Every structure is written in C-alpha cells, then in structure tokens.
Amino acid sequence: MTDRFNLYRFSSPATFYPLAGAMIPYFVAVSALFGIAGLWLGMLVAPTDFQQGEGYRIIFIHVPASWMSMFIYLVMAFWAAIGLAFNTRLSGMMAQALAPTGALMAFLSLWTGALWGKPMWGAWWVWDARLTSELILLFLYIGYMALTAAIDDVRRADKAGGLLLLVGVVNIPIIYFSVKWWNTLHQGSSVNLAKSSMATTMLWGMLLMAMCFWMYSIAMALMRVRTIMLERERHTDWVKKLIAGDEK
Amino acid sequence: MLTLIAAVIKRDLKLAMRRQADMVSAIFFFIIVVSLFPLGIGPEADLLRKLAPGVLWVAALLATMLSLPRLFADDHRDGTLEQLALAPHPLGLVVTGKVIAHWLVSGLPLALIAPVLGLQFDLSTEALLAVTLSILIGTPALSGIGAIGAALTLGLRGGGVLISLLVLPLYIPVLIFGAGAVDATVTGLGGEGHLSLLAALTFASIGFAPWAAAAALKIALE
Amino acid sequence: MIHWASFSDFLAMGGYGLYVWGSFGVTAFVMAIEPITIRRNRSATIIRLQRQLRAETRNAAQ
Numbered sequence: 001m002t003d004r005f006n007l008y009r010f011s012s013p014a015t016f017y018p019l020a021g022a023m024i025p026y027f028v029a030v031s032a033l034f035g036i037a038g039l040w041l042g043m044l045v046a047p048t049d050f051q052q053g054e055g056y057r058i059i060f061i062h063v064p065a066s067w068m069s070m071f072i073y074l075v076m077a078f079w080a081a082i083g084l085a086f087n088t089r090l091s092g093m094m095a096q097a098l099a100p101t102g103a104l105m106a107f108l109s110l111w112t113g114a115l116w117g118k119p120m121w122g123a124w125w126v127w128d129a130r131l132t133s134e135l136i137l138l139f140l141y142i143g144y145m146a147l148t149a150a151i152d153d154v155r156r157a158d159k160a161g162g163l164l165l166l167v168g169v170v171n172i173p174i175i176y177f178s179v180k181w182w183n184t185l186h187q188g189s190s191v192n193l194a195k196s197s198m199a200t201t202m203l204w205g206m207l208l209m210a211m212c213f214w215m216y217s218i219a220m221a222l223m224r225v226r227t228i229m230l231e232r233e234r235h236t237d238w239v240k241k242l243i244a245g246d247e248k
Numbered sequence: 249m250l251t252l253i254a255a256v257i258k259r260d261l262k263l264a265m266r267r268q269a270d271m272v273s274a275i276f277f278f279i280i281v282v283s284l285f286p287l288g289i290g291p292e293a294d295l296l297r298k299l300a301p302g303v304l305w306v307a308a309l310l311a312t313m314l315s316l317p318r319l320f321a322d323d324h325r326d327g328t329l330e331q332l333a334l335a336p337h338p339l340g341l342v343v344t345g346k347v348i349a350h351w352l353v354s355g356l357p358l359a360l361i362a363p364v365l366g367l368q369f370d371l372s373t374e375a376l377l378a379v380t381l382s383i384l385i386g387t388p389a390l391s392g393i394g395a396i397g398a399a400l401t402l403g404l405r406g407g408g409v410l411i412s413l414l415v416l417p418l419y420i421p422v423l424i425f426g427a428g429a430v431d432a433t434v435t436g437l438g439g440e441g442h443l444s445l446l447a448a449l450t451f452a453s454i455g456f457a458p459w460a461a462a463a464a465l466k467i468a469l470e
Numbered sequence: 471m472i473h474w475a476s477f478s479d480f481l482a483m484g485g486y487g488l489y490v491w492g493s494f495g496v497t498a499f500v501m502a503i504e505p506i507t508i509r510r511n512r513s514a515t516i517i518r519l520q521r522q523l524r525a526e527t528r529n530a531a532q
Contacts, residue, residue: 043480044472054484058493065497104500112493119489139417146413150404159467160400164414167396167460171418174449178421182428220504227512234519243519 011090013229014238020222027222031215034208042205049202055119056202062112064210065105066130068217069137072102076144077169080162092158093232095165096148097225101217103141109134129183133176140168154232252337256345257352263322264353270315271353278311278358282365293370300369301379301430308358308383308426309419312390315354316415317408319346319398320465333469343399343458343465347391355387371434378433378443385443386426389450392457393418399464422449 042060049056076095083091113131114124125131144164151157233239264271285303286296323329332342362383363376371379397415401407429442474480483490 044474047473048484053486055486055489057483057486057490061493061497101504104504108497108500111496115489115493119486136417136420139413143414143417146410147400150401150406150410156467156470159470160464163396163460163464163467164400167418171421174421175417178424182424216501220508223505223508223512227508227515230512230515230519234522239519240523243516243523 011088013089013093013233014236016090017226017229017238017242020226024219024222027215027219031212031219034212034215038205038208038212041201041208046201046205047199052120055116058112058116060205060209061213062109062116063206064213065108065112066134067210068213069102069105069109069134069141071214072098072105072217073137073140073165073172074169076102077165080165083158084162084166089158089232092154092162093225093228094221095158095161097221097228098217099141099145099148100224101220103138103145105213105217106134106138106141110138127183129176129180132179132183136175136179137172140172144168249341252341253345253348256342257349260346260349261352264349270318271357274311274314274354275357275361277314278307279361279365281307281310283368286368296369297371297375297434300366300371300375301427301434303369304362304365304379304383304430305386305423305427308355308362308387309390309416309423311358312354312387312394313412313415315350316394316398316411317401319350319395320402321398321407324402324468329465330469333466339462339465340459343395343461344454347388347395347454347458347461350395351388351391355383355391358387359383375430375434378430378439381443382426382429382439382446385450386422386446389422389446389453390419392450392453392461393422395461396457396464399461399468402465402468422446425449 038060043057046057048054076098079091079095079098082088083095110131113134117126117128117131118124144161147164148157148161151160230239230243282303285299289295289299320329323332333339359380362379366376366379394411394415397411397418400414401410404410425442425446429439429446431439432442433439481487481491
C-alpha cells in the first residue's frame with residue numbers, strides 16, 4: 001500500500017516539479033562525463049577503420065542519435081499507454097516533453113547519416129531502408145507534435161496524442177518491414193552502417209556516447225516538463241506560490 | 249451486428265448521394281493529378297510506363313485524403329455523432345460501417361477509373377488489371393487508417409492539413425505494396441505476393457482501425 | 471595511446487574533415503541550442519504567469 005501511495009505522490013506535479021529540478025543538474029553532469037569519455041575514446045584513441053578510414057567516426061554520434069530517436073518514441077508510447085489506462089496527468093506531460101528531443105534526435109540521425117553517406121556511398125541521400133525508416137519516424141514525431149499543438153484542451157491533447165502514439169508504435173514494425181521489402185526489391189545499396197567488425201575501443205566509444213545522449217535526453221525532457229507543468233497547473237496554489245516567490 | 253453495419257452504410261451512402269459533388273470532385277482531382285504528371289515529365293512512353301504505378305498510387309492516396317475531413321464532421325455538427333456514441337451498440341461497429349461507406353464512395357470509383365488513366369501511361373493489359381486489383385484491395389486500408397486521423401482531428405482548426413500530416417506516414421506500407429504489385433506485374437515477377445500482403449493490411453486495418461477511431465471519437469467528444 | 475600524430479592531422483580526419491566536423495558541429499549546435507530555447511521558453515512562461523497572477527489579485531482586491 002505504501003508503495004502505491006508513494007507512486008501517486010511522485011506522479012503529482014507539485015512533488016515532481018521540485019524533484020525534477022533537483023535531478024536535472026545530475027543528469028547534465030553525468031551526460032557531460034559520458035560525453036567527454038566517449039569523445040576522448042572515439043575521437044582520440046580509437047584506431048582508423050580499415051574500410052571507412054577516419055570517416056567512420058561519424059557513427060559515434062550517428063548511432064546514438066538513431067538509437068535515441070527510436071527509444072524516445074517507445075518511451076513516449078509507454079507513457080501514452082499509462083496515461084490512457086490510468087488517466088494520470090504526468091504521463092501526457094512527459095510524452096509532450098519528450099517529443100521535441102526525439103524529433104531532434106531523428107533529425108541529427110538523418111543529418112549525420114547524410115554526411116556519412118556522401119563519402120561512403122557517394123551521395124548525400126540514399127534510399128536505404130534504415131535512412132528511409134528514420135525519415136518516416138521524423139514524420140511521425142512531427143505529426144504528434146502538430147496534433148498536440150492544435151488541440152487547446154490539454155486533456156484531449158494528451159489522450160488524442162497518446163492514441164496517435166499507440167497507433168504509430170503498432171505501425172512502426174509494419175512500416176519498417178515494408179520499407180525493407182521495397183528496398184530489397186529495388187536493389188538499393190547494401191552497405192550497412194557499422195557492419196564492419198569493430199575494435200573494442202570503437203564499441204566502447206559508441207556505448208559511452210549513447211549513454212551521453214540518453215542522459216542528455218532525460219535532462220532535456222525534465223527541463224521541458226517543468227515548463228509544461230507550470231503552464232498547466234497555473235491555477236493551483238503551488239504554482240501561484242512558486243511564481244510569486246520567484247519575483248525578479 | 250451486421251444489420252447495424254449495413255444500416256450505417258445505407259445511411260451514409262444516402263447522404264453521399266445527396267452530395268454527389270464531393271464525390272465527383274475527388275474523382276476529378278485524381279484524374280487531373282494523374283494527367284499532370286506526363287506534362288511535367290515528358291511524353292516518353294518508357295519513362296511513363298515506369299512511373300505509372302507510383303503516380304497512380306500517390307494520386308489515389310491524395311484523393312482519398314480529400315474526403316476524410318468530412319467523414320465525421322457532418323455527423324458531429326448536427327449532433328448525430330454524440331447520440332451514436334451514447335447508444336448501447338459499440339461505436340466501433342458504427343465506425344466500421346462508416347469506413348466501408350467511405351470506401352464505396354471514394355476508393356471504389358478510383359479503382360474503376362484507374363485502368364482508364366493507366367492507358368495514358370501506355371500500360372499493358374496485365375498491368376492495367378494489376379492497377380485495378382491493387383487499388384481495389386488497398387483502398388479499404390486507406391479508409392480505415394484515415395478514419396483514425398479524421399477522428400483525432402475532429403473539430404480542430406486546420407483539420408484537413410493536420411489529417412494529412414498524421415495519416416500519410418501511416419499510408420506508406422499500403423503505397424509500397426500497392427505500387428509494388430503493379431511494378432512486379434510490369435517486370436514479370438508477378439504481383440501475387442504484393443497483393444496478398446496488401447489484402448492482409450486491408451483486413452488488419454478494417455478490423456482494428458475502426459476501434460481505434462472509435463476511441464479517438466470518444467476522446468474528441470468528451 | 472593517442473591515435474593522432476599532430477593537431478592538424480586530427481582536424482583533417484584523414485580527408486574526411488568536412489563530413490566528420492560537419493556532423494559533430496551540427497550536433498553540438500543542436501545540443502547547445504535546445505537547452506537555451508527551453509530555458510528561454512520557461513522564463514517567458516513564468517513572466518506571463520506572474521503577470522496573469524498580478525492581474526487576478528488586482529481584480530480580486532477591487
């Protein structure tokens with residue numbers, strides 16, 4: 001019973017707001033540490049790839065950005081499911097706070113993919129199954145953000161956005177499968193990112209960078225959710241007290 | 249259950265017949281968009297034959313999108329939708345009926361006209377047959393998935409553009425297998441595999457999408 | 471331990487400098503801009519809410 005009670009307590013905006021505020025500096029610091037370690041290992045120590053030369057170093061940000069873009073969508077869908085099932089207020093806010101970071105990760109994945117593709121494939125853009133799926137994922141993020149932005153009533157925005165996320169999550173495997181099928185039929189390029197055997201330092205560099213991106217995303221989502229909370233809870237006493245005390 | 253769906257279909261068809269202009273303009277949109285491509289690309293028959301499946305299918309997607317905003321909007325405006333949502337029978341079945349009716353007035357005519365337009369692209373008889381079949385099999389999925397988008401954006405400003413943002417990415421598998429079926433027939437590989445996958449997509453979306461759309465309608469009506 | 475012989479080697483990235491630094495540069499830019507916009511958004515929200523609150527209390531006092 002006490003566990004349940006605590007869970008509800010933390011999911012209430014009045015308690016979550018200061019908690020998030022206290023956690024943000026730690027996530028930023030940990031992200032910076034992972035980033036420094038990952039960049040040091042990846043950019044300074046790791047040897048040259050025998051196939052891709054030094055250009056392969058792009059994967060140290062490309063792969064983490066791609067992972068995060070997919071992972072964040074899954075996390076948003078998870079929050080959406082919780083929100084629709086238990087009608088919790090926090091879940092919709094978390095999903096909305098995560099969306100812009102996820103979209104940015106998808107953009108970074110495409111950008112770095114293009115810069116990797118130009119020297120390796122000889123073209124900025126290749127209709128490779130993974131790049132195409134990543135582009136569609138970016139469209140899904142944009143659709144979610146456009147829908148929630150268009151709905152004024154926040155409860156409806158949360159629920160409609162949540163439903164869209166669940167529909168999207170069901171469709172992602174179908175989309176990926178169809179794009180892959182399409183790609184193999186049209187004999188697209190078969191060069192894969194990061195398929196060549198990787199040295200251990202490369203792998204570690206990539207994992208450290210992935211941790212850096214992960215912690216960064218959490219920090220950004222927490223920062224954003226705090227603003228969303230203030231906005232939505234503006235008529236409650238705790239927000240009034242908070243902004244009245246914040247007079248500068 | 250079936251009588252309920254049939255009643256909804258009959259009602260929606262009757263309403264659509266009263267407003268034939270909508271249906272006709274969507275069909276003409278399809279015709280015009282498809283006819284614009286040769287003007288933009290040039291009249292080389294080889295090139296057109298290669299582009300035809302994609303052009304016909306993309307135009308079909310866009311033409312289906314045109315009528316989506318009205319799928320629930322009229323019933324919403326006169327209060328019918330709220331009554332249907334409060335009625336004892338499941339809303340998902342009502343939406344299933346509306347999706348089928350939408351397909352009958354938007355998807356089916358496209359499938360009947362597509363072979364004629366295919367002639368403009370110098371397609372062979374087998375390819376024309378594949379075009380008709382793939383649009384016939386694939387467009388119900390478009391109506392089903394589109395219903396979710398229409399329900400989510402019910403009553404919102406700029407709903408029409410928003411629907412396309414939400415729905416077009418989800419249409420991609422249908423586009424790939426639909427255009428792929430024609431393409432495979434043209435290249436002699438046989439489109440059966442594509443068509444059966446397309447049929448699977450259609451059955452899945454007719455089965456599941458109306459319930460998701462019903463949930464979205466309930467959210468919108470709250 | 472360090473893979474590079476000189477700093478200019480590091481910058482050149484074996485001929486891939488444009489692509490590698492183009493990727494890292496844009497990523498660094500995005501990751502710097504995102505927190506700044508969030509913070510700016512937040513202070514704008516707080517100022518707006520303060521103004522609303524002041525207007526409300528003024529109305530209540532009258």
